[in-house]
Amino acid sequence: MAHGNGTSGGTAIPDHEFWDTFYTERDQIWSGNPNVVLVRETHGRTPGTALDLGCGEGADAVWLAGQGWRVTAVDVSRVALGRAAERAAAAGVADRVDWQWHDLSQSFPEGTFDLVSAQFLHQPGEILRERILRRAAGAVAPGGVLLIVGHAGFPAWEEHDREEARFPTPDEVLAALSLPEDGWEVQLSEEHERIQNGPDGQPATRRDNALKVRRRG
Numbered sequence: 574m575a576h577g578n579g580t581s582g583g584t585a586i587p588d589h590e591f592w593d594t595f596y597t598e599r600d601q602i603w604s605g606n607p608n609v610v611l612v613r614e615t616h617g618r619t620p621g622t623a624l625d626l627g628c629g630e631g632a633d634a635v636w637l638a639g640q641g642w643r644v645t646a647v648d649v650s651r652v653a654l655g656r657a658a659e660r661a662a663a664a665g666v667a668d669r670v671d672w673q674w675h676d677l678s679q680s681f682p683e684g685t686f687d688l689v690s691a692q693f694l695h696q697p698g699e700i701l702r703e704r705i706l707r708r709a710a711g712a713v714a715p716g717g718v719l720l721i722v723g724h725a726g727f728p729a730w731e732e733h734d735r736e737e738a739r740f741p742t743p744d745e746v747l748a749a750l751s752l753p754e755d756g757w758e759v760q761l762s763e764e765h766e767r768i769q770n771g772p773d774g775q776p777a778t779r780r781d782n783a784l785k786v787r788r789r790g
């Protein structure tokens with residue numbers, strides 16, 4: 574769980590409300606740069622169709638579109654999707670991205686894709702995330718890849734108790750996908766560190782993990 578959405582008076586805050594509030598707090602939350610693992614892992618791949626799950630403010634989707642991909646990008650926050658569409662228009666790639674609103678725990682985009690990317694798709698209840706990621710695997714076209722990047726722990730500037738701070742390892746994400754071994758090939762399973770700036774701009778080391786699996790064609 575990445576954002577601490579809990580319950581209030583026994584009522585869970587719906588994801589769309591949580592994330593709309595989150596995005597409304599600032600004009601821009603994320604850096605605007607595509608995620609480094611996405612850039613690295615798509616390098617040299619022929620552009621085709623891509624699905625970006627939890628696209629946020631659209632940096633990955635816009636970057637992919639600029640590389641020649643036809644992108645379907647999904648988020649539960651209409652605030653984030655609005656910003657993402659503006660970013661795509663400014664970059665001249667609006668016609669290459671289909672922005673779709675979904676609460677992925679309830680609905681999922683139609684079709685299959687050469688690349689399905691889930692970058693930091695964290696939400697309360699990792700079980701739901703696992704279910705979404707299994708659907709994501711089902712949306713990968715033959716010969717296509719599923720790239721899942723997630724946090725391996727909370728940043729140093731946030732305080733959480735040990736149990737809550739447990740994120741799945743790449744092996745656990747792979748196990749949760751329940752992929753038939755003869756139909757899929759693991760191309761990447763790693764934990765890595767990167768520098769992320771905290772709320773006051775202070776740099777800190779953050780651990781993330783990445784899993785890339787290819788559906789045999």
Ligand SMILES: C[S@@+](CC[C@H](N)C(=O)[O-])C[C@H]1O[C@@H](n2cnc3c(N)ncnc32)[C@H](O)[C@@H]1O
Binds near residue numbers: 575588608626691692
């Ligand atoms: C940590 S942000 C990551 C955004 C973007 N992928 C990035 O790397 O900058 C998680 C994103 O997932 C979206 N999200 C969370 N739960 C979702 C759900 N149930 N359905 C669709 N999107 C969801 C949030 O609105 C948010 O934009």
